[in-house]
Amino acid sequence: MVKVSDSPVLLTVDKLEKRFGGRRRLGDILGGKSASVLHALKGVSLHVKKGEIVGVVGESGCGKSTLGKCIIGLQRPSGGTVTWSGGRPVEQLSRFERSTRMQMVFQDPYSSLNPRFPIGGMLKEALATHRTTAARIDLNAEVDRLLGIVGLPLSLKQKYPYALSGGQRQRVSIARALAVKPELIIADEPVSALDASVQAQIINLFEEIRRQLQVAFVFVAHDLNVVKRVSDRVLVMYLGEIVEEGTKEDIFSTPRHPYTRALLSAIPIADPSVRLPSTILEGELPDPHDTMAGCAFSSRCPYVKEPCRQSHPGLTGVSDTHRARCIRLAEI
Ligand SMILES: Nc1ncnc2c1ncn2[C@@H]1O[C@H](COP(=O)(O)OP(=O)(O)OP(=O)(O)O)[C@@H](O)[C@H]1O
Ligand SMILES: [Mg+2]
Incomplete structure (x- = not known):
């Protein structure tokens, strides 16, 4: 078991707000009301330490994905701050820098993998896009290294996403995220679409990646058993706010x-x-x-x-x- 409680803080989220809407819904029009606003995040604060796995749980619609997207910059928060280690607001990082520090892995790897690219080509492209001019790397060797980390055979390089199982596709999307050597991966329901036995293998892979590469994770899931397996700390969300937070033991033994x-x-x-x-x-x-x-x-x-x-x-x-x-x- 990795001890991360003494590790430095990587990411700090302070009073994050996200409001959607302002458009009149049918119910508003029928009720003669003005446009309603959906307050998806109501002042969410959290931190993630280097190499830490922070689980986020809560029912559908409580704001888990919105939180992940606001952290990584796929959605613009309505208020609050997201700060990278060293005190730099994430919004001030260039897109390139942000994407080399943080990556996101989604629930459905099929829709996030380009069906027209063979796996090897896709990983090469991810490596090339994020390569800085100073760092000359052997792309072929690097693709092999990534496949090794995620436990896929090199023979898969010539295959296309449709020819892979769900678990293999999720391994490819994890490999693609790792191509940029990120310090944080936001994993949004990464095992929800997989069979139980495959889920366990992918969870082991996340733990292995954290152990070997010191990558931190924000691990979003609605399955508490999954969160219990993987997390160091757990945040429980309800209607856009954190209602309880603690170590895995705090949450699961003394909620x-x-x-x-x-x-x-x-x-x-x-x-x-x-x-x-x-x-x-x-x-x-x-x-x-x-x-x-x-x-x-x-x-x-x-x-x-x-x-x-x-x-x-x-x-x-x-x-x-x-x-x-x-x-x-x-x-x-
Ligand atoms: N682009 C959007 N426009 C308007 N409302 C949105 C948008 N995205 C999310 N919402 C609303 O914000 C709230 C939080 O949604 P979010 O997707 O973050 O929940 P979630 O916890 O990830 O749910 P799930 O477990 O179903 O994935 C929901 O009420 C949702 O309908
Ligand atoms: Mg979601």
Whole structure:
């Protein structure tokens, strides 16, 4: 197990905001309302250390992908900052520099791989595009090295994406991300489309890459078992904000936020030493266009009391590593 808690901070995200919309939806028009704004990220703050794997979990629509895209620059935040190590705002890095420091791996490698390129050519292109003039490298040898890292046979160089299995395609997209020697990879549901046995192999590969190359990951997933396997620290998101954060042990052994508990009680736990109160996640996720005065989870929380609906809770420290956004932490 790699100890990353003493490693330097690579990336800092501070009070990140993302709002979508401003266009009138059908419901707005029918209700005679003005255009509604969807607040997808509501002041998200986090940091990632060198070689650290930070898991991000939460239900569909809570803002996980938006967070990843804002960090890497695929979407422009509406507020807040993303700062690279040494204090440089990411938006001030050139596109080239940003892409050599951070890469993104997506859920569906088929749509992110160009079907007209053989694997070898695709990796060569990724290497050539990001090569600085000073660094002359042997592209063929480098392609072989990348395939070796991701555990693919060299015979695959002549093959096209359609001829590969889902797991092999995801290995190719990881190899392509590694071509630029990034320090951080944002992996957005990278194993969700794969069979369980292939998932396990790809997760092992991420761990191996982190161990060998000291690459950090922001690992987005809705499957808690996957996040538990891979993460050092875990962020739990609900409706655009972090409701609980902690080490893997904090989150999986002593979850404090009612939402985290509900998520965990919904998954089968293989470890008999872990006993969680069973909480059923009831009710629908609120419409993200609606604004709520109090705690975002209050409409579904089994522990809700009147004050929860009135003021919005901040993140409260449970320990040095563990924080949760709930005003009733001491009681529940
Ligand atoms: N380009 C966009 N325009 C308008 N709304 C958007 C856009 N992208 C995302 N959203 C909205 O922002 C919210 C967060 O979406 P996001 O895709 O980040 O969620 P997610 O946690 O990644 O969900 P999933 O688990 O389904 O991938 C959702 O309500 C979504 O509908
Ligand atoms: Mg997503």
